[in-house]
Amino acid sequence: DAGITQSPRHKVTETGTPVTLRCHQTENHRYMYWYRQDPGHGLRLIHYSYGVKDTDKGEVSDGYSVSRSKTEDFLLTLESATSSQTSVYFCAIRKTAGQGNTEAFFGQGTRLTVV
Amino acid sequence: AQSVSQHNHHVILSEAASLELGCNYSYGGTVNLFWYVQYPGQHLQLLLKYFSGDPLVKGIKGFEAEFIKSKFSFNLRKPSVQWSDTAEYFCAVNSNNNNDMRFGAGTRLTVKP
Numbered sequence: 001d002a003g004i005t006q007s008p009r010h011k012v013t014e015t016g017t018p019v020t021l022r023c024h025q026t027e028n029h030r031y032m033y034w035y036r037q038d039p040g041h042g043l044r045l046i047h048y049s050y051g052v053k054d055t056d057k058g059e060v061s062d063g064y065s066v067s068r069s070k071t072e073d074f075l076l077t078l079e080s081a082t083s084s085q086t087s088v089y090f091c092a093i094r095k096t097a098g099q100g101n102t103e104a105f106f107g108q109g110t111r112l113t114v115v
Numbered sequence: 116a117q118s119v120s121q122h123n124h125h126v127i128l129s130e131a132a133s134l135e136l137g138c139n140y141s142y143g144g145t146v147n148l149f150w151y152v153q154y155p156g157q158h159l160q161l162l163l164k165y166f167s168g169d170p171l172v173k174g175i176k177g178f179e180a181e182f183i184k185s186k187f188s189f190n191l192r193k194p195s196v197q198w199s200d201t202a203e204y205f206c207a208v209n210s211n212n213n214n215d216m217r218f219g220a221g222t223r224l225t226v227k228p
Contacts, residue, residue: 031214033215033216035218040124040220041220042121042205042218042219042220042221043159043205043207043218043221044218045215045216045217045218048214048215048216050214056214056215058215059217090158090159092159092216094216103149103161103164104149104161104207104216105161106151106158106159106160107158108157108158109158
C-alpha cells in the first residue's frame with residue numbers, strides 16, 4: 001500500500017465546531033486530493049493540491065478549506081461543521097497528473113459524524 | 116461541465132455470470148481513464164487504467180475494460196464473476212489539461228454464490 005495515513009480515522013463532533021482532518025504521505029508525491037464519499041454520489045472532489053501552498057477547489061468545496069504547508073501533509077478543515085458534512089473522507093495522492101499521468105492511491109478514510 | 120456517469124447503481128449476478136459495467140464521461144481533450152474497486156470497509160484500489168495505446172486494457176483479477184472514444188465510454192467487463200468480486204466499482208476520469216480527477220457515483224456489485 002502507498003504510504004498514506006489519515007487521521008483521525010473516526011470522529012464525532014457537534015454542529016458548529018471546527019474540525020481538521022489530516023492526510024500524511026511518505027511518497028513525496030506532488031498531487032494530493034480530498035474526496036467525500038456518500039451513498040448514491042460516489043466520490044466527490046472537495047479540494048486538491050498541486051504543490052506546497054498550491055490548492056484549488058473541486059466540485060463540493062463550500063464549507064471546506066485546505067492547507068498544504070509541507071509536501072507530506074494536506075489538511076482539510078471544516079470551519080463550522082454541519083450535519084450535511086457527515087461523510088467518509090478519503091485522501092488520495094498522485095505522483096503526476098496531466099501528461100505522464102499516474103493513478104491515484106487512496107488512504108483508509110476518515111468517518112466523520114456531525115451531531 | 117466535466118462529468119462521469121455510471122449507469123448501473125446496483126447489479127446482482129450469480130457466480131460465473133458475465134459482467135459489464137457502464138461508464139461514460141464528458142471531458143474535453145485527451146482523457147485518462149481508471150476503474151477502482153472498493154471492498155466492504157476498505158479504501159479504493161486500482162483495477163485498471165488507460166492512458167494511451169491499445170484501447171482494450173487488462174487489469175487485475177481478470178477484469179478488462181474497453182475505451183471507445185467515439186462513444187465517450189470505458190466499460191468494465193469480466194467473463195465470469197466470483198463471489199469475492201462483491202464490491203463497489205468506480206469509474207474515474209482525468210484529462211491532460213487539468214489536475215483534478217473525477218469519479219462516477221459507483222456501481223454496487225453483489226455476486227450470489
